[in-house]
Amino acid sequence: MSAPWQRTADGANLLAADGSLGVTIFEEITTLAQETGAINLGQGFPDEDGPASIKEAARAAIAAGANQYAPGKGTMELRTAIATHQERFYALTPDPETEIIVTTGATEAIAATLLALVGPGDEVLTFEPFYDSYGAVVGLSGATHTTAPLLAPDFQPDMDALEAAFTERTKVVLINNPHNPTGAVFGTDVLGRIVELAAKYDAVIVTDEVYEHLTFGLRHIPIATLPGAAERTLTISSAGKTFSFTGWKIGWLSGPAELVAAVRTVKQFLSYSSGTPFQNAIAGGLALGDDFYRGIATDLAGKRDILSGGLRAAGLKVLPSQGTYFINVDAAALGITDATALARRLPSLIGVAAIPVPVFCHREGAERTKSLLRFAFCKKTSVLEEAAARLATLKDRL
Incomplete structure (x- = not known):
C-alpha cells in the first residue's frame, strides 16, 4: 500500500500515519483477490448453498x-x-x-x-x-x-x-x-x-x-x-x-x-x-436427520484434506485443524517470518488469497503468530483442487 500503515491494538484494522482508521486487512485482501482474479480463501463463507x-x-x-x-x-x-x-x-x-x-x-x-x-x-x-x-x-x-x-x-x-x-x-x-x-x-x-x-x-x-x-x-x-x-x-x-x-x-x-x-x-x-x-x-x-449432520462434517473434512495437500506441496507447515472452516500454516518453513507481507503477495504471486493470523491478535500475540496464515476450505471441491495446484507452485515462484 502507498500510505504508511500500522496495525491497531486489536490487530484487525490498519491505521494511517495520521491516526485515521483505514480499511481492514480482510477488505484489503478481498480487494487484491478481486483485482488479480485470485481464489479467495481468506473469507470464511461457502461458495455453494445448503439444503x-x-x-x-x-x-x-x-x-x-x-x-x-x-x-x-x-x-x-x-x-x-x-x-x-x-x-x-x-x-x-x-x-x-x-x-x-x-x-x-x-x-x-x-x-x-x-x-x-x-x-x-x-x-x-x-x-x-x-x-x-x-x-x-x-x-x-x-x-x-x-x-x-x-x-x-x-x-x-x-x-x-x-x-x-x-x-x-x-x-x-x-x-x-x-x-x-x-x-x-x-x-x-x-x-x-x-x-x-x-x-x-x-x-x-x-x-x-x-x-x-x-x-x-x-x-x-x-x-x-x-x-x-x-x-x-x-x-x-x-x-x-x-x-x-x-x-x-x-x-x-x-x-x-x-x-x-x-x-x-x-x-x-x-x-x-x-x-x-x-x-x-x-x-x-434444525430437524434434519443425523445423516445430514454427519454428512456436512465428513464432506468438509475431505475438503480440508484437499487443501492441506496443496499447502504441504507449497512447502508450508500445515497445523492441525479439528473443526471449523479453517486451516493454519506456518510460513517459517519457507524461511518467511512475515505472514502479513506474504498474504499481500499471494494473490498476484500464485492466484490464491489468505488471511494472516496476526490480525486476530493484540500486539504481543501478533508477534507470537507473525509467520502464520489462515486458509478457508469451505469452497467447492473443484475450487480447492485448483487452489491446491496453484499453491504447489509457491516454492518455485518465491
Missing part, C-alpha cells in the same frame, strides 16, 4: 406472508426448534419462552451480550488469536479486552497462563469452540477449568459455538453441559455455518432466563428482529 429443502421452506414462508416483523424474541417456531435441537444433541433443555432469543446472526448475539453485561472497569477474557469482532465489540462496550494465548501447533491453552489471565475484574469469559481462526476444538479438561475459574471469579461464560457441527473425528462438547456451568453460561450459535446460508444471518442465544432477559433488553435496540421467513425455514432445517 434445497430449507430454501424451499423460505420461499413458502414468503409466499404465505411471513414478511413482517417477527417477535423480538424470534418466532416461536424457531425458538421451539432450537430447544429441541439442544435437547437432541446435548441433553440441554432451555425454555423457548424465557431462555432463548433469535438474533441477527451470532455476531449480534455476541454484541448484545457484551453490551448488556460489561462496561468500563470490567474485563472480557478471550483466547488469543480471537475472532476479530470480539475485540471490536469489547471496545464498543468500554471494557478491557484481556487474553490467554493458544499455542501452536495444536492451539490449546497453557493452563497456568489461562488461570493467570483471570482477575477480580473479569466479568465475562468469551469462548469460541470450535475455534476460529485456529481450527482447535477444546475438550473437557480445558472447558472444565474455565468453569472452575469462572465460578471462582463470578464471571459469566459466553460461548460462541457456531461451528458446533463442523468437527473432524471428535465430538463437540458444549461448555453448558459441564457441572456448574449452566447457571452462568450463555450459549450462542447460528444457522449460517451449519446450513451454508451465511447471508440469512439467523443466530440464537440460550441460557438462564435472567441473563437472556438482559441481552434481550439490548438486542431490541439493535435489530429488534429480522429475517422472518428465514427463521421459519431454519426451524425445519
Whole structure:
C-alpha cells in the first residue's frame, strides 16, 4: 500500500500515519483477490448453498406472508426448534419462552451480550488469536479486552497462563469452540477449568459455538453441559455455518432466563428482529436427520484434506485443524517470518488469497503468530483442487 500503515491494538484494522482508521486487512485482501482474479480463501463463507429443502421452506414462508416483523424474541417456531435441537444433541433443555432469543446472526448475539453485561472497569477474557469482532465489540462496550494465548501447533491453552489471565475484574469469559481462526476444538479438561475459574471469579461464560457441527473425528462438547456451568453460561450459535446460508444471518442465544432477559433488553435496540421467513425455514432445517449432520462434517473434512495437500506441496507447515472452516500454516518453513507481507503477495504471486493470523491478535500475540496464515476450505471441491495446484507452485515462484 502507498500510505504508511500500522496495525491497531486489536490487530484487525490498519491505521494511517495520521491516526485515521483505514480499511481492514480482510477488505484489503478481498480487494487484491478481486483485482488479480485470485481464489479467495481468506473469507470464511461457502461458495455453494445448503439444503434445497430449507430454501424451499423460505420461499413458502414468503409466499404465505411471513414478511413482517417477527417477535423480538424470534418466532416461536424457531425458538421451539432450537430447544429441541439442544435437547437432541446435548441433553440441554432451555425454555423457548424465557431462555432463548433469535438474533441477527451470532455476531449480534455476541454484541448484545457484551453490551448488556460489561462496561468500563470490567474485563472480557478471550483466547488469543480471537475472532476479530470480539475485540471490536469489547471496545464498543468500554471494557478491557484481556487474553490467554493458544499455542501452536495444536492451539490449546497453557493452563497456568489461562488461570493467570483471570482477575477480580473479569466479568465475562468469551469462548469460541470450535475455534476460529485456529481450527482447535477444546475438550473437557480445558472447558472444565474455565468453569472452575469462572465460578471462582463470578464471571459469566459466553460461548460462541457456531461451528458446533463442523468437527473432524471428535465430538463437540458444549461448555453448558459441564457441572456448574449452566447457571452462568450463555450459549450462542447460528444457522449460517451449519446450513451454508451465511447471508440469512439467523443466530440464537440460550441460557438462564435472567441473563437472556438482559441481552434481550439490548438486542431490541439493535435489530429488534429480522429475517422472518428465514427463521421459519431454519426451524425445519434444525430437524434434519443425523445423516445430514454427519454428512456436512465428513464432506468438509475431505475438503480440508484437499487443501492441506496443496499447502504441504507449497512447502508450508500445515497445523492441525479439528473443526471449523479453517486451516493454519506456518510460513517459517519457507524461511518467511512475515505472514502479513506474504498474504499481500499471494494473490498476484500464485492466484490464491489468505488471511494472516496476526490480525486476530493484540500486539504481543501478533508477534507470537507473525509467520502464520489462515486458509478457508469451505469452497467447492473443484475450487480447492485448483487452489491446491496453484499453491504447489509457491516454492518455485518465491
